[in-house]
Amino acid sequence: MAIPFPDLDPYTTLNLTSKSTESEIKKSYKKLCLKYHPDKQHNKSEKEQDEAKLLFEKIQFANLILSDPVKRRKYDQTGSFEEVTDDGFDWFEFFNQCKVEITEESIAKDKKAYQGSSDEEEDIIESWLETNGDFLQLFENIPHIEINKFDEERLFNKVSLLIDDGVIESTKKWEQYKSQRNKKFNKLLRSIxxxxxxxxxxxxxxxxxxxxxxxxxxxxxxxxxxxxxxxxxxxxxxxxxxxxxxxxxxxxxxxxxxxxxxxxxxxxxxxxxxxxxxxx
Structure with missing residues (x-):
C-alpha cells in the first residue's frame, strides 16, 4: 500500500520543530489525540467529523515517524518517507489499530495525572501567550477543564501565582476579567x-x-x-x-x-x- 501522506510534515502536524525532544513529542501527540480522537467527535457535524478523522490519521502517521529514533533520523536526513517506511506495511490495519476507544475510566485516570502537573502548567502558559492573556480561553484550550466554580477558582489562583512569580505577564484582558469576574464567568455558565x-x-x-x-x-x-x-x-x-x-x-x-x-x-x-x- 502506498504511503498515505507523502507530502506531510510530521513536525508541523504535531506542532513541533526538528529540535523537539522525545518528551515534547509524546506530550504533543497525547494532547492532539485527546482532542481529535474519533470517539470525541460525536457532537460535531459530519464535515467536522470527517476533517477530524483525517487529521487524527495524520497525527498517527507523524507520531509513527517521530517516535522512532531510526525513522526520525532517516526522515531528517532525506526529507522523504521513501526510505523510512516498509513497502509491505499495512497502513489500513495500522490506522484501524490506532482507533482505541476512549472510556470514562481512561479519561478519569489521565485527568488525575494531568491536573496540577508540570504539563498542565506548561499548557496554561502556552495558552496564555497565544491568547494574549484571555482567561476564559483556558477553558477551551486546557484538557480536562470543566466550566464550573471549582475549576474557575483553581485556574484563577494558578494564573495569579504565575503572574506573581513573573512567569507570565498580566494583560489588559486579565485585568478586565478580574474587575468583572463574577459577571463574566456567570455569563459563561449561563451559556452552558x-x-x-x-x-x-x-x-x-x-x-x-x-x-x-x-x-x-x-x-x-x-x-x-x-x-x-x-x-x-x-x-x-x-x-x-x-x-x-x-x-x-x-x-x-x-x-x-x-x-x-x-x-x-x-x-x-x-x-x-x-x-x-x-x-x-
Whole structure:
C-alpha cells in the first residue's frame, strides 16, 4: 500500500520543530489525540467529523515517524518517507489499530495525572501567550477543564501565582476579567445551562420518537439537536434510554430498570448497526 501522506510534515502536524525532544513529542501527540480522537467527535457535524478523522490519521502517521529514533533520523536526513517506511506495511490495519476507544475510566485516570502537573502548567502558559492573556480561553484550550466554580477558582489562583512569580505577564484582558469576574464567568455558565436545556429537549424528543423508521432518522434527530460542548451526550442518552453500554470498559452504574425492555422498538442487531454508523 502506498504511503498515505507523502507530502506531510510530521513536525508541523504535531506542532513541533526538528529540535523537539522525545518528551515534547509524546506530550504533543497525547494532547492532539485527546482532542481529535474519533470517539470525541460525536457532537460535531459530519464535515467536522470527517476533517477530524483525517487529521487524527495524520497525527498517527507523524507520531509513527517521530517516535522512532531510526525513522526520525532517516526522515531528517532525506526529507522523504521513501526510505523510512516498509513497502509491505499495512497502513489500513495500522490506522484501524490506532482507533482505541476512549472510556470514562481512561479519561478519569489521565485527568488525575494531568491536573496540577508540570504539563498542565506548561499548557496554561502556552495558552496564555497565544491568547494574549484571555482567561476564559483556558477553558477551551486546557484538557480536562470543566466550566464550573471549582475549576474557575483553581485556574484563577494558578494564573495569579504565575503572574506573581513573573512567569507570565498580566494583560489588559486579565485585568478586565478580574474587575468583572463574577459577571463574566456567570455569563459563561449561563451559556452552558442553555446547552443543558438543549440536551433535555433531545432526551424528550428521543423518548417521544420511540420508534424511528430508519437509522437515518435517528442520525438526523441527533444532528438536529446538536448540543455543542456537551461531550458524549448522545452516548450517554443511548446508554440510559437504549439500555446499551457506551463503550468497552465502561460499566453502567444504574441499578434501576435493569430488566426493562429498551425504549426503542428495534432489535439489538439493528441498534448496534445504528451505533456503528454514527461512530464512523
Amino acid at each position: 445551562k442553555d446547552e443543558s436545556g438543549e440536551a433535555e429537549e433531545l432526551k424528550r424528543e428521543i423518548l417521544k420518537n420511540k420508534k424511528l423508521d430508519t437509522e437515518d432518522d435517528l442520525k438526523a434527530l441527533i444532528q438536529q439537536r446538536n448540543s455543542g460542548r456537551i461531550d458524549s451526550l448522545i452516548d450517554k442518552l443511548e446508554s440510559k434510554y437504549g439500555n446499551k453500554k457506551v463503550s468497552k470498559g465502561t460499566k453502567g452504574k444504574s441499578t434501576k430498570g435493569k430488566n426493562k425492555k429498551s425504549e426503542y422498538e428495534i432489535d439489538d442487531e439493528e441498534f448496534e448497526k445504528i451505533q456503528k454508523k454514527m461512530r464512523k
